[in-house]
Amino acid sequence: MPVDPTADLLRWYDAHARTLPWRLPPNGQMTPDPYRVWLAEIMLQQTTVAAAGPYFMRFVSRWPTVDALAAADDGELMAAWAGLGYYARARNLLAAARAVVARGGFPQTEAGLLQLPGVGSYTAAAVAAIAFGEPAVVIDANVERVASRWFAVSEPLPASRSALKALLRPHVPGNRPGDFAQAMMDLGATLCTPRNPACPDCPLAPHCAALALGKATAFPVKPAKKARPLKQGIAWWIEQGGAVALVRRPPKGMLGGMLALPGTEWVAEPTDPDPPFPARWMTVATPVSHGFTHFELHLHLRTARLDSRPALPLLAQAHWVQRSALDSIGLPTLYKKAVAAVLASDAQPCFEAA
Ligand code: SF4
Numbered sequence: 001m002p003v004d005p006t007a008d009l010l011r012w013y014d015a016h017a018r019t020l021p022w023r024l025p026p027n028g029q030m031t032p033d034p035y036r037v038w039l040a041e042i043m044l045q046q047t048t049v050a051a052a053g054p055y056f057m058r059f060v061s062r063w064p065t066v067d068a069l070a071a072a073d074d075g076e077l078m079a080a081w082a083g084l085g086y087y088a089r090a091r092n093l094l095a096a097a098r099a100v101v102a103r104g105g106f107p108q109t110e111a112g113l114l115q116l117p118g119v120g121s122y123t124a125a126a127v128a129a130i131a132f133g134e135p136a137v138v139i140d141a142n143v144e145r146v147a148s149r150w151f152a153v154s155e156p157l158p159a160s161r162s163a164l165k166a167l168l169r170p171h172v173p174g175n176r177p178g179d180f181a182q183a184m185m186d187l188g189a190t191l192c193t194p195r196n197p198a199c200p201d202c203p204l205a206p207h208c209a210a211l212a213l214g215k216a217t218a219f220p221v222k223p224a225k226k227a228r229p230l231k232q233g234i235a236w237w238i239e240q241g242g243a244v245a246l247v248r249r250p251p252k253g254m255l256g257g258m259l260a261l262p263g264t265e266w267v268a269e270p271t272d273p274d275p276p277f278p279a280r281w282m283t284v285a286t287p288v289s290h291g292f293t294h295f296e297l298h299l300h301l302r303t304a305r306l307d308s309r310p311a312l313p314l315l316a317q318a319h320w321v322q323r324s325a326l327d328s329i330g331l332p333t334l335y336k337k338a339v340a341a342v343l344a345s346d347a348q349p350c351f352e353a354a
Contacts (some may be wrong), residue, residue, distance in 0.1 A: 005150070006180065007208040013183035013204035018050060018190070021056050026179050034106040034131035038113075041123045042093055046086050049189075053086050066106070070097040087191040092118025108132045115127045130178035135166045137172055138181035142188025148220035149192060152209035156223040228296045232270040233285070235335075236261035237303040237342050238310075243320035245309075246331075254292060258332045259321075263313055266297055276314050279304035284345040290334045299334065301342055 010027075017026045022040030024030050039059060043052040063069040070079075074094060081090035095117040100106050108111050109132070113124035125136035139147070144157055147164045157161060171335060172180050191198045197216045199205050210219045238245040246259045254266070264273055275281050284301035293296075309315065321329055326339045 003207065003277075005204055006173050008203040008206070009187070010173070010176060010179060013179055013186065016186065016190070017179075017182065017187050018049075021053050023182070024051070027176065032131045032178065034067075034108075034127060036060060036226070037131040038066075038096075038106065038119075038123070039069075039093070040088055041126050042118060043084065045089060045123070047084060049180050051084070055081070057129065066097050066100050069094070070101040074096075089118055105130070108134070110134055110136045125183060129172075130179045133177060133188045135169075135172045135174055135177040136181075137168050138287075139165060139168070140188075142187060143181075143184045145166075145220055146184055146188045146192045146193065146204070149197070149210035149216055150204055150208050152213055152215075152219055154221055156221040159223075160220070202306075210220050228291065228294065229268060231266040231268055232294045232298045232300065233264045234264035234270070234273065234300045234302060235261035235338055236276060237261060237301060237338075238306065238315070239304070240306045240309050240320070242324075244326060245315050245318040246321055246329075246335075247318055248315070255332050255334065258335075259319065259329065260332070260335050261301075262318070263299070263340055266295075266299075275302060275304070277310050277312055279306060284341050286341070288334065288337045288341050290337060297334065299338060301338055301345075303342055303345075 008209065014026050017023070020040075022036050024032055036056075040052070040056055043056055043059075059069075062080065063072055072094065077094055078087065080089055081087065081093075084090075084122065096119065101114055105114065106127075108128070110124045110128040113119050113127050114121065115268065118129070121161070122138065122140055125138045126140075128134035128136040129138050139161060144161065144164060147153070147168055148157065151167045153160050153163060153167070161173045167185075187190045187202065187204070191202050192204075195217065199208070199211050199216055202208070202211075205211055208216070236245075245262060247262045249255050251257045251260050262276070264270070281302045281304050284303065287298040287300045289296065289298055311319070323343075
């Protein structure tokens with residue numbers, strides 16, 4: 001039996017195409033209206049099918065042609081768009097409609113469509129394929145996922161996008177490029193979903209390299225997480241009479257306004273500063289490691305136990321909290337880790353007054 005993934009995909013699409021307000025039935029005899037195809041693709045940018053549907057119906061009923069839309073009052077169109085978000089799309093919609101009318105109709109190629117305001121590479125390819133039958137390769141997020149699995153592409157997205165295009169191009173049929181694009185989109189939306197692909201029902205299953213490897217959900221390969229830069233700081237555990245000095249962090253910045261051990265700034269290239277006052281300082285051997293969104297912190301801990309509370313500016317606003325209460329006062333995770341590290345450390349029981 002000849003191996004023809006395109007034929008398998010289109011056969012599936014003929015039977016299972018989603019019914020959408022802007023779509024013609026698959027393999028039909030009717031010619032798609034470029035206006036409706038373009039309008040839908042603009043609305044679908046950053047918007048779900050469910051949210052865009054009612055807007056699409058209202059727009060085509062109020063402005064049934066591109067000429068009608070081009071003649072729309074700007075304020076009226078913006079009001080009709082209200083709620084759909086990303087308002088630059090509405091402004092571009094109007095500008096593009098007027099450009100189309102001025103040039104006497106829609107450009108019929110991907111390259112020509114790209115010249116219209118608000119039309120990027122995905123939208124240009126989709127309109128060219130669906131409305132004008134150009135064998136353009138249409139890649140949206142759903143198609144990226146399906147193609148990454150179909151060909152088991154080991155390069156992560158988005159770097160693999162041009163490789164995916166090249167792999168798909170020979171499969172785009174000259175006679176039904178729009179249906180091929182929409183079939184790939186539908187497959188990604190309904191069967192080849194991110195977490196639980198329904199491979200047994202999939203028309204591409206006999207051709208799918210990821211499935212053959214038994215690793216469908218391993219594709220698309222996720223980009224390696226960028227190593228977060230490392231910052232370091234020192235926190236001082238100052239204990240007197242069984243209570244530990246905590247200070248409130250400045251209101252702005254990381255952990256702003258939260259209780260913390262007093263300490264240094266967190267910086268990329270630390271120097272070991274002099275302790276805030278002379279004492280028998282001890283060091284907790286392993287710094288506390290904590291990941292913030294944009295950096296990794298190593299917090300080095302120094303401990304000292306005092307006979308009396310020192311009159312230092314550093315501790316003027318200090319809250320002295322009993323060691324036994326430290327886990328119940330809502331310390332942020334970083335300082336919970338620091339408390340646990342000190343209490344588990346050799347540095348903890350044996351320090352003495354200066
Ligand atoms: S066989 Fe599975 S992983 Fe491969 S394209 Fe189909 S649904 Fe996706």
